[in-house]
Amino acid sequence: MQSEVFKDWMTVLGFGGIVGTVIALLLKSVFDRKSQESEHRWQDERALRSRTQDTDRATYNQTLTILAREHLARFIRTGEWAMENGDLRQVLTGFSQRTYEHFLDPVVNQAWEHLVAETVKLASRRLSNQIWDLEIQQYNRLLTEWEDICKRSFGPLGRSGGGHEDPSREDSAVRRADTARGA
Secondary structure (H helix, E strand, O other): OHHHHHHHHHHHHHHHHHHHHHHHHHHHHHHHHHHHHHHHHHHHHHHHHHHHHHHHHHHHOOHHHHHHHHHHHHHHHHOOOOOOHHHHHHHHHHHHOOOOOOOOOHHHHHHHHHHHHHHHHHHHHHHOOOOOHHHHHHHHHHHHHHHHHHHHHHOOOOOOOOOOOOHHHHHHHHHHHHHHHOO
16 A cells, blocks of 8 residues: 555656656747847947937037037127127027927937027127126036036037137136246
8 A cells, every 4th residue: 555655656656757848848939039139228228328329429529519519609608609690690590490400319309409409599690799797707618518418328529620719717727827937
């Protein structure tokens, strides 16, 4: 009788072992698939982020973006414009109609749209000689804040030329350097 009970238990345990193995293999398969899906999703998100950064970096260096962030900024600060005022009015009209490049990063784009709106407003005021130094200082801060947002979004910024340094800060830095040298 004991041998029959032993055989029954061996059959149950053998069958249970097979079922347990099958269940373990199925669970392993499900976990592996989930892990692969997660890895693929992570790689896709990383590739999308990289493409977005590359596109925004390229947008930053587009002609219209450079026109707004450098040439119009210089005009707002100094009143100097390399082309005729008619061209400037056309440029301002285009920017006021939002015919400029947009960024893919929503935070950068929102800050860019605000910067462009302020650029158009202040350049128009500069045309009529109704601009105040305080407005120019606030504009410089706005431009710097936008560039900081760009740096956080897509890394170091390339310069196409003149930059946007405030001429008064540059003059004071030169004076400090001359004073330090004893000139």
